[in-house]
Structure formats: C-alpha cells, structure tokens
Amino acid sequence: xxxxxxxxxxxxxxxxxxxxxxxxxxxxxxxxxxxxxxxxxxxxxxxxxxxxxxxxxxxxxxxxxxxxxxxxxxxxxxxxxxxxxxxxxxxxxxxxxxxxxxxxxxxxxxxxxxxxxxxxxxxxxxxxxxxxxxxxxxxxxxxxxxxxxxxxxxxxxxxxxxxxxxxxxxxxxxxxxxxxxxxxxxxxxxxxxxxxxxxxxxxxxxxxxxxxxxxxxxxxxxxxxxxxxxxxxxxxxxxxxxxxxxxxxxxxxxxxxxxxxxxxxxxxxxxxxxxxxxxxxxxxxxxxxxxxxxxxxxxxxxxxxxxxxxxxxxxxxxxxxxxxxxxxxxxxxxxxxxxxxxxxxxxxxxxxxxxxxxxxxxxxxxxxxxxxxxxxxxxxxxxxxxxxxxxxxxxxxxxxxxxxxxxxxxxxxxxxxxxxxxxxxxxxxxxxxx
Amino acid sequence: xxxxxxxxxxxxxxxxxxxxxxxxxxxxxxxxxxxxxxxxxxxxxxxxxxxxxxxxxxxxxxxxxxxxxxxxxxxxxxxxxxxxxxxxxxxxxxxxxxxxxxxxxxxxxxxxxxxxxxxxxxxxxxxxxxxxxxxxxxxxxxxxxxxxxxxxxxxxxxxxxxxxxxxxxxxxxxxxxxxxxxxxxxxxxxxxxxxxxxxxxxxxxxxxxxxxxxxxxxxxxxxxxxxxxxxxxxxxxxxxxxxxxxxxxxxxxxxxxxxxxxxxxxxxxxxxxxxxxxxxxxxxxxxxxxx
Numbered sequence: 001x002x003x004x005x006x007x008x009x010x011x012x013x014x015x016x017x018x019x020x021x022x023x024x025x026x027x028x029x030x031x032x033x034x035x036x037x038x039x040x041x042x043x044x045x046x047x048x049x050x051x052x053x054x055x056x057x058x059x060x061x062x063x064x065x066x067x068x069x070x071x072x073x074x075x076x077x078x079x080x081x082x083x084x085x086x087x088x089x090x091x092x093x094x095x096x097x098x099x100x101x102x103x104x105x106x107x108x109x110x111x112x113x114x115x116x117x118x119x120x121x122x123x124x125x126x127x128x129x130x131x132x133x134x135x136x137x138x139x140x141x142x143x144x145x146x147x148x149x150x151x152x153x154x155x156x157x158x159x160x161x162x163x164x165x166x167x168x169x170x171x172x173x174x175x176x177x178x179x180x181x182x183x184x185x186x187x188x189x190x191x192x193x194x195x196x197x198x199x200x201x202x203x204x205x206x207x208x209x210x211x212x213x214x215x216x217x218x219x220x221x222x223x224x225x226x227x228x229x230x231x232x233x234x235x236x237x238x239x240x241x242x243x244x245x246x247x248x249x250x251x252x253x254x255x256x257x258x259x260x261x262x263x264x265x266x267x268x269x270x271x272x273x274x275x276x277x278x279x280x281x282x283x284x285x286x287x288x289x290x291x292x293x294x295x296x297x298x299x300x301x302x303x304x305x306x307x308x309x310x311x312x313x314x315x316x317x318x319x320x321x322x323x324x325x326x327x328x329x330x331x332x333x334x335x336x337x338x339x340x341x342x343x344x345x346x347x348x349x350x351x352x353x354x355x356x357x358x359x360x361x362x363x364x365x366x367x368x369x370x371x372x373x374x375x376x377x378x379x380x381x382x383x384x385x386x387x388x389x390x391x392x393x394x395x396x397x398x399x400x401x402x403x404x405x406x407x408x409x410x411x412x413x414x415x416x417x418x419x420x421x422x423x424x425x426x427x428x429x430x431x432x433x434x
Numbered sequence: 435x436x437x438x439x440x441x442x443x444x445x446x447x448x449x450x451x452x453x454x455x456x457x458x459x460x461x462x463x464x465x466x467x468x469x470x471x472x473x474x475x476x477x478x479x480x481x482x483x484x485x486x487x488x489x490x491x492x493x494x495x496x497x498x499x500x501x502x503x504x505x506x507x508x509x510x511x512x513x514x515x516x517x518x519x520x521x522x523x524x525x526x527x528x529x530x531x532x533x534x535x536x537x538x539x540x541x542x543x544x545x546x547x548x549x550x551x552x553x554x555x556x557x558x559x560x561x562x563x564x565x566x567x568x569x570x571x572x573x574x575x576x577x578x579x580x581x582x583x584x585x586x587x588x589x590x591x592x593x594x595x596x597x598x599x600x601x602x603x604x605x606x607x608x609x610x611x612x613x614x615x616x617x618x619x620x621x622x623x624x625x626x627x628x629x630x631x632x633x634x635x636x637x638x639x640x641x642x643x644x645x646x647x648x649x650x651x652x653x654x655x656x657x658x659x660x661x662x663x664x665x666x667x668x669x670x671x672x673x674x675x676x677x678x679x680x681x682x683x684x685x686x687x688x689x690x691x692x693x694x695x696x697x698x699x700x701x702x703x704x705x706x707x708x709x710x711x712x713x714x715x716x717x718x719x720x721x722x723x724x725x
Binding site: 089091092095096098099112113115116117120122261263264266392393394395396403406407410411432 | 479480481482494565566567568579582583584670671672673686687688689690691692
C-alpha cells in the first residue's frame with residue numbers, strides 16, 4: 001500500500017515536472033487524485049500470483065493451456081496464473097532455476113525426470129491438499145498416479161496427460177500385399193509374417209520401423225516378460241535372457257531386410273517414413289496422429305494395440321504431471337490451479353481437442369473415443385503399460401540401450417555381447433553415483 | 435611530488451573509466467571461472483550444496499572410457515584435420531582474391547557469407563544436404579549414411595566447419611596481405627626475384643604474426659567445437675562425434691542427475707589443453723619471425 005502511494009507521489013511529481021509549461025498545473029493534480037482512489041480499491045482484494053512453466057510443444061497446445069487457464073481464472077478469481085513457457089532445453093533450464101531457487105510455482109514434470117526431483121525433496125507432497133479438496137487418487141488412471149508417487153508413498157504430481165505406443169499401419173500397403181490388417185490379437189509371429197510380405201527393399205519399402213530407440217524397444221522386453229531395471233532401480237536387467245531374446249527378435253527385422261531404421265529410408269524420424277509410405281508399420285504414440293493429419297492428409301492408416309509377445313502384452317507409458325515447487329510462496333493457490341487444470345471439466349476439454357489423452361480414468365467412457373478408435377487404443381494402452389522411467393540414471397540406461405542396438409545395427413555386434421556390454425556400462429554408472 | 439600526484443590522478447581517471455568493464459570482467463569472468471574451479475573439486479548435482487571431493491573428478495576422468503577413448507581422441511582428430519585445412523584453404527583464397535581479378539568484391543563477400551550466418555542454421559542446412567537421399571549423395575552418386583555412420587559422422591562435421599570458418603580466416607589473411615608494403619615487392623622485382631621467391635621470402639615471413647593469430651584462433655575454436663555437433667549428431671552415432679566440449683554439456687545438462695563438478699573438471703582440462711597447444715604454437719610459429 002505504502003509503496004503504491006509513494007510511487008504515485010513520485011509519479012505525480014514526475015508528471016508535474018514533465019508537463020509542458022503551457023499546461024495549467026492544477027488540472028494535472030486533479031487527475032492524479034482520481035488515480036489514487038482507484039489503486040487503493042484494487043489493493044483491498046489481494047490476489048495470489050503463481051507462475052506456471054512448461055515446454056512449448058506447439059502453438060495449438062499452448063492455446064489449449066491458455067484457454068484452460070482462462071476457465072480457471074473464472075473459477076478461482078483470487079488466483080492470477082502467469083504462464084511462462086520455456087523454449088529450448090527445458091530440463092537444463094528448470095534444473096538451473098531450481099538450483100537458484102527461482103523456479104515457477106507450478107511446472108511440468110516428465111516421469112523420466114521425476115526420480116531425481118523427488119529424491120532431492122524439491123517438490124511439495126500433495127496428499128493433504130488432495131484430501132482437503134476431495135480429489136481422490138482413484139479418480140486418475142492408477143499407473144499414472146502411482147508413477148508420480150514418491151518412495152515415501154506420497155503423491156508429488158498430478159498427471160495431466162499421457163501417451164502409450166500403438167501399432168500404426170498403412171492400409172494401402174496391406175491391401176497391396178493382400179494380407180489382413182493387424183488386429184489386437186496379433187502375436188510376434190503375425191507381426192513378422194506381415195513385415196515379410198509387406199517389404200520390398202528394391203522399392204525402398206520395409207515392413208516395420210525398428211529404430212535404435214530406447215523409447216520403442218522396451219515394449220518387446222515387456223511383452224517377453226522382462227524388465228529394464230530391477231524393481232528398486234538399483235540394478236539393470238539389460239543382460240537378462242528376456243531382454244536379449246527380445247533384442248534378438250527386434251533386430252532380426254532389419255537383419256532380414258523386412259525392417260528399417262529411419263536413416264535407411266532417409267528420414268530423421270520414422271513417423272515421416274511412415275507418412276511417406278516407406279515403412280508399412282511403426283510403433284508410435286498419439287503425437288503421430290495430428291502429424292499425419294497435417295503432413296500426410298491422404299494417407300490411409302489405422303492403429304491397434306502392439307502385438308502380444310510370448311508373455312502377453314506390454315507397453316510404455318509416457319506421462320507428464322503438474323508439480324508444485326517447495327520454494328512456492330503460494331502453494332495453496334498453486335494447488336487450486338492444478339486442481340482446476342486436472343478437473344474432469346478441463347480434462348474433457350483436453351480430450352475433445354485431440355492433442356493429448358487426459359489422465360482421468362472415468363473418461364474411457366467419453367463419446368470422443370467412439371469416433372476416434374485410434375485414440376482409444378492409445379488410452380487403453382495404459383492398462384498394460386510400464387512408465388518410461390529407469391530411475392536416477394535413466395539417461396545412462398536410455399543411452400546404453402540405444403547404443404546396444406546401434407552396435408548391432410551399425411557394427412554387426414552379437415546381440416548378447418552388445419547388451420552385456422550395455423549392462424556393464426549401466427552398472428558402472430550406477431556405482432559412480434556418489 | 436607533483437609528478438606523482440599527477441600520475442595518481444591519471445591512474446584514478448583510468449580506473450574510473452575502466453571500472454564498468456572491470457566490474458563486468460570480475461563478476462562474469464574472474465568470479466565465474468574461480469567458482470567453476472571450486473566446483474571441479476566437488477560433487478554438485480545442482481539441487482544439493484556442493485560436496486568437496488578433492489581430486490575425485492579429475493581422477494575419474496583418468497579412468498572414464500568416454501572421456502579417454504572418445505572425447506579426447508575425437509577432439510584431437512578434429513583439431514589436427516580442421517586447423518591445417520582451413521588455414522591453407524583460406525590462405526589460398528586470400529592470395530587469389532588479393533589479385534586484380536574480375537568480380538573480386540563479389541567473391542570476397544561470397545566467401546565471407548558463411549561467417550555471418552548462424553552456425554545452427556548452417557548445421558541444419560548441411561543436415562539436409564548430407565542425408566542419405568540428400569543432395570551430396572545424389573551429386574556424388576553415392577549412398578552413404580554421412581551422419582548416422584560412426585565412420586563418416588566426424589569427417590562430415592569437419593567439412594561443415596571448414597566450409598563455415600574459412601571465410602573469416604580469409605578476411606584476416608587479406609588484411610594481412612594488404613598490410614605488406616608494395617615497396618618490398620618492387621625492390622624484390624628489381625633484384626630479379628620470381629613470384630615463388632617473393633612468396634617464400636617476403637609474403638610468408640611478413641604474414642607470420644597473422645598466421646599465428648589465425649592458427650591460434652582456429653585451434654581454440656576447434657577444441658571447443660560444440661554447436662554443429664549439438665545440432666547435427668548429438669555426439670552420436672556411438673559417440674563418434676562426442677568431443678570434449680560436448681561432453682561438458684552432456685554431463686552437466688543431459689544427465690537426469692546433473693554432474694556439474696565432473697563437467698567443470700572437464701572444462702578445466704580442456705582449458706589446460708588449449709593453453710599447452712597455444713604455447714607450443716607460439717614457440718613454433720612466432721619466434722622465427724621475430725628473429
């Protein structure tokens with residue numbers, strides 16, 4: 001208050017000083033008095049300001065968030081949310097902001113990065129806030145809310161949306177090869193037989209995209225009953241028989257020239273190769289759908305669950321939550337904002353725009369899925385999915401998994417030897433963790 | 435007494451005038467470097483306070499395969515190829531454009547354009563040119579995975595960088611060439627020297643300080659190569675383009691658990707390497723010129 005008045009006084013002085021000599025001074029003074037009354041009223045209703053940061057994926061998603069924030073501002077008139085998207089390297093930026101204590105009150109948290117943040121105690125546990133406002137864990141898809149639960153059993157993030165992998169297929173290529181389109185009962189053998197019939201290396205067409213990508217390969221491990229890490233994340237299982245067997249199957253596609261990595265077909269990302277009709281099948285997430293719609297509107301495609309492996313289904317879950325910073329001066333206001341952004345109402349809006357799959361379990365029944373079966377496939381993938389998270393040194397696990405596949409692809413190394421080498425490197429890194 | 439007081443006045447004036455720069459220098463250079471040096475002796479993950487580990491980070495480097503077998507050899511290879519090649523090419527270009535040829539100004543501008551272009555933009559353009567189905571393969575009638583093959587990725591980045599920096603070096607050489615008084619050449623001509631002799635005994639010796647400058651700048655720039663790698667290969671495939679500077683970034687910012695201490699240690703090792711090479715160079719290039 002005092003500061004405002006002081007500022008006004010200075011302003012008044014400045015205005016008087018700046019006023020041209022010809023202007024009658026009294027008129028100016030009167031104006032200032034009017035302003036003063038207005039500001040005093042304003043100050044009587046204090047608003048809590050919270051800052052919210054996320055990565056800026058694309059203009060549409062930013063617009064979606066802004067429209068949700070507008071709805072929330074009507075619901076919580078006493079909270080002002082300042083949206084500060086971060087462009088460029090989000091994690092480098094957010095980590096340095098946390099280090100200097102200047103991070104936003106609310107920010108996006110990817111499950112892959114979550115273990116480090118939670119282990120360092122820089123996030124606010126949300127259980128008490130949830131209890132107070134009647135938000136139940138059961139309202140959210142179990143795997144998602146469990147993923148953002150810390151080792152102490154407390155919830156540290158409210159999942160905002162998620163993705164899983166689906167088997168996308170090119171309908172025209174299937175028709176040309178004269179084979180039935182994939183369905184949810186497919187097995188590994190069906191996948192391989194189809195890839196064999198779909199491939200035509202002379203024309204640069206391959207059956208399946210099999211990139212050296214740690215964000216794709218693990219579904220085969222899960223379908224084979226294996227794991228990437230032990231349940232406590234203290235050791236890796238990259239050299240276990242289940243993983244090596246899965247890797248042998250995964251890499252056999254390219255070895256038999258019925259599968260390809262993106263570079264083989266001259267693209268950076270297999271989604272592009274799929275759109276161009278060079279890859280008949282790819283495992284991708286919901287992000288491929290708007291991309292295909294915009295870039296390849298004439299492509300006829302479908303999507304179904306990834307095939308069952310020897311040990312049943314398996315999938316990866318990519319998920320992002322809203323978290324509250326321990327440094328937040330307004331955790332109450334921050335919680336109100338998160339509560340509103342993840343409310344059933346907001347999540348329904350998210351779903352109907354088609355940009356992301358919301359985290360509320362109840363929305364399976366939503367009519368949007370009746371007209372968008374491919375999104376339902378990705379939504380339901382969560383039921384048998386594992387979060388994309390390998391513990392505190394997830395970066396090394398990812399890197400070594402990718403390199404193990406690259407060594408097999410680019411240097412012709414033996415599958416077993418390559419994954420053993422990867423496991424050793426991961427163990428070394430886990431030991432170096434001081 | 436009087437003189438002393440005047441000197442004092444001059445000193446004060448000098449330091450007052452210098453103070454804005456000195457302030458920035460102290461805060462953003464001296465303090466930052468000193469703090470990084472301190473961090474290099476600690477374990478620091480950004481979220482917890484730094485913990486003193488003595489020489490731990492430096493000793494770690496001595497047994498880390500990524501540093502010893504990839505980053506250091508890759509960086510040395512890179513410097514050993516790029517510096518001589520870009521120096522020779524830019525010197526030849528400077529000789530050519532120092533002659534009275536047609537469209538001289540046009541060519542000078544043309545060769546300098548890459549130097550004023552953002553390195554990220556250059557990297558993105560070359561990323562497209564070097565695709566398997568890209569222009570370079572089409573022109574050469576090849577089908578090489580330039581950037582996704584462990585054999586070709588580093589040479590590809592070398593080519594891009596040589597292309598991008600040659601123009602800058604050329605301009606510096608041009609300035610150096612035009613600094614050499616014409617009278618020397620006239621005198622040499624009267625003495626009956628041929629072009630080769632003039633180059634060997636007049637141009638090269640008088641250009642020595644410029645050559646030293648260009649090579650030093652080239653060495654420092656090459657030791658610190660980062661942007662092209664960040665954009666084009668991200669250190670891959672199979673670490674074939676992981677250089678020391680990229681490793682600093684990788685450990686500091688790409689790790690789920692940041693290793694700021696280890697990254698700082700690498701930064702100081704890199705600075706030490708650059709210092710040593712520059713001192714050796716000074717001995718080799720500059721001394722004979724001065725005598």
